[in-house]
Amino acid sequence: MEIDYSLYLVTGRNLIPDGITYEDSLEQALKGGVTVVQVREKTADTGEFLEVARATKKLCEKYKVPLIINDRIDIALAVEADGVHLGQTDMPIKVARKLLPANAIIGISCNTGEEVEKAVSAGADYVGIGPVCATSTKQVTSPLLGPRNLGDILVALENTNVKSVAIGGIKSTNATRILFGSIMTSGKSLDGLAVVSDIVASPEPLIAAKRLKDAVSYFKASRTKFSSLDSYTTESLKGSVGEALRYVREVSPLVHQITNVVVTTQSANATIALGASPIMATSPEEMEDLARIPGGLLINFGTLTSLEGMIVAGQHANQNKKPVVFDPVGVGATSFRKRTAAELLNAWQATVIKGNAGEIGALSNSSEVQSKGVDSTGSGFTDPASTVRSLALRERCVVGMTGAVDWVSDGKHVVRLGNGHPLLGEITGSGCMVGTSVATFCGALSVAAGAELKEVPSNPLVDGDMFVAAIAGISAVTIASEIAALRPDVQGPGTFLPAFIDELSKLTPEVLSEKVNIEIVS
Numbered sequence: 001m002e003i004d005y006s007l008y009l010v011t012g013r014n015l016i017p018d019g020i021t022y023e024d025s026l027e028q029a030l031k032g033g034v035t036v037v038q039v040r041e042k043t044a045d046t047g048e049f050l051e052v053a054r055a056t057k058k059l060c061e062k063y064k065v066p067l068i069i070n071d072r073i074d075i076a077l078a079v080e081a082d083g084v085h086l087g088q089t090d091m092p093i094k095v096a097r098k099l100l101p102a103n104a105i106i107g108i109s110c111n112t113g114e115e116v117e118k119a120v121s122a123g124a125d126y127v128g129i130g131p132v133c134a135t136s137t138k139q140v141t142s143p144l145l146g147p148r149n150l151g152d153i154l155v156a157l158e159n160t161n162v163k164s165v166a167i168g169g170i171k172s173t174n175a176t177r178i179l180f181g182s183i184m185t186s187g188k189s190l191d192g193l194a195v196v197s198d199i200v201a202s203p204e205p206l207i208a209a210k211r212l213k214d215a216v217s218y219f220k221a222s223r224t225k226f227s228s229l230d231s232y233t234t235e236s237l238k239g240s241v242g243e244a245l246r247y248v249r250e251v252s253p254l255v256h257q258i259t260n261v262v263v264t265t266q267s268a269n270a271t272i273a274l275g276a277s278p279i280m281a282t283s284p285e286e287m288e289d290l291a292r293i294p295g296g297l298l299i300n301f302g303t304l305t306s307l308e309g310m311i312v313a314g315q316h317a318n319q320n321k322k323p324v325v326f327d328p329v330g331v332g333a334t335s336f337r338k339r340t341a342a343e344l345l346n347a348w349q350a351t352v353i354k355g356n357a358g359e360i361g362a363l364s365n366s367s368e369v370q371s372k373g374v375d376s377t378g379s380g381f382t383d384p385a386s387t388v389r390s391l392a393l394r395e396r397c398v399v400g401m402t403g404a405v406d407w408v409s410d411g412k413h414v415v416r417l418g419n420g421h422p423l424l425g426e427i428t429g430s431g432c433m434v435g436t437s438v439a440t441f442c443g444a445l446s447v448a449a450g451a452e453l454k455e456v457p458s459n460p461l462v463d464g465d466m467f468v469a470a471i472a473g474i475s476a477v478t479i480a481s482e483i484a485a486l487r488p489d490v491q492g493p494g495t496f497l498p499a500f501i502d503e504l505s506k507l508t509p510e511v512l513s514e515k516v517n518i519e520i521v522s
């Protein structure tokens with residue numbers, strides 16, 4: 001039996017709002033697009049469980065949706081359900097298989113990669129992975145997984161026909177992030193989402209179910225990997241970075257920046273010099289409004305003053321298909337920053353992560369490159385191309401690593417950028433301005449992609465070529481620095497900064513295309 005696991009409803013009679021019957025609530029959910037129903041009754045006695053299962057079966061048949069019973073094989077047999085869902089401490093799969101009809105569906109809850117592996121070898125038809133996020137429906141005893149780790153946990157399913165759904169705190173607002181976090185390096189991802197309260201506790205279960213179903217269908221129909229093309233040439237990239245600057249000037253995107261107190265003014269000025277509009281806003285209360293305005297979002301946690309604002313801003317940006325650029329300043333410096341980076345990357349999907357070698361090393365859990373506070377030290381990675389490619393694959397985004405040479409990867413391609421000037425290393429916040437510039441280009445290309453009819457790379461969280469945006473964002477800064485450093489009025493780092501802002505504002509698409517020193521490494 002081929003089951004569509006897209007929207008898997010787990011019942012929760014105690015959560016249904018007053019005035020709505022169980023049958024009404026279930027029928028609404030089925031009309032909204034639920035594709036599988038699991039009856040879960042943790043406190044009902046056998047007679048009551050059987051009654052609920054029979055009523056559920058009737059509606060499932062009407063809507064041609066399979067019925068799964070939680071834990072109770074006897075009830076599943078009694079109502080001729082399509083299968084059972086087992087917990088880790090329930091009856092073993094092999095025993096259940098013997099008791100049930102040959103074609104019965106058996107699913108099992110898993111919290112770790114090892115549990116998934118065991119489920120596969122025991123012959124499960126599907127696994128329910130969770131809890132992904134915090135939930136009030138169930139007393140959570142296993143550790144929360146977070147959306148970001150789902151791909152790793154699912155690896156055991158890579159070459160099998162075993163299906164997967166995620167469960168735990170899933171709502172229409174985090175559905176896409178969770179689906180995106182499950183994409184494995186091979187491109188395989190979750191088969192669906194299991195939901196309780198977002199549907200059952202809603203006064204309008206039909207609308208709630210439809211919202212979730214739409215998110216899953218859209219995810220499945222879209223390109224689920226990266227916002228980049230399948231292939232590039234040096235010439236095509238040179239042309240594209242110039243074109244990207246043209247878009248920045250034409251679209252003049254709003255670039256919302258939550259950045260550190262050291263660089264706020266110079267980053268806002270760099271945004272204006274590029275031809276865009278900055279807004280430096282940090283309060284959680286204003287994030288929803290700001291996310292509705294197309295453009296880019298930068299989250300730079302250099303002085304970490306508004307963690308809640310950073311979380312909410314990224315979540316709203318994801319929901320509005322706005323690119324999110326993450327600059328994990330000094331992430332290797334303290335364990336607090338490392339924990340916070342993980343928390344942020346679980347809360348939203350980054351479009352681009354940009355950092356110096358020390359920061360990229362810390363995010364990659366590598367000790368090859370050290371950092372001193374916010375600065376990277378030593379000679380860098382022996383294999384920088386693999387470092388950026390691996391992190392891009394793991395985080396499902398574009399990664400830019402800065403230094404004397406810059407490296408950018410979308411998880412497939414890697415480019416080496418050779419522009420820049422040592423004076424950039426002699427002022428504070430040049431890396432932060434690179435982050436601002438990347439967010440500006442991402443914002444411009446996503447706005448242009450939304451307005452244009454021509455085919456552009458896109459995924460469920462962002463439209464436009466974000467690989468090109470990251471390359472162009474870095475190159476605009478490095479090329480403006482080269483031009484500024486040659487000016488006779490530049491005597492050192494103090495006179496360099498204003499000259500650099502001048503040259504950024506005067507940079508043309510033609511000069512950017514002509515001067516960009518780019519090599520496609522893979």
Ligand SMILES: Nc1ncnc2c1ncn2[C@@H]1O[C@H](COP(=O)(O)OP(=O)(O)OP(=O)(O)O)[C@@H](O)[C@H]1O
Pocket residue numbers: 329355356357374375376402403404405406419420421422423424425427428429430431432433434474477478
């Ligand atoms: N020695 C150098 N030669 C050429 N370009 C450089 C050099 N050092 C840094 N850059 C350029 O400066 C920009 C910032 O990179 P860097 O790695 O210094 O950032 P960072 O350490 O994050 O900076 P900060 O923390 O001060 O914001 C990049 O575009 C990079 O190409």
Ligand SMILES: Cc1ncsc1CCO
Pocket residue numbers: 260262263302303329374428429430431432
């Ligand atoms: C110096 C410094 N400290 C925290 S953020 C920042 C700006 C450069 O990264």
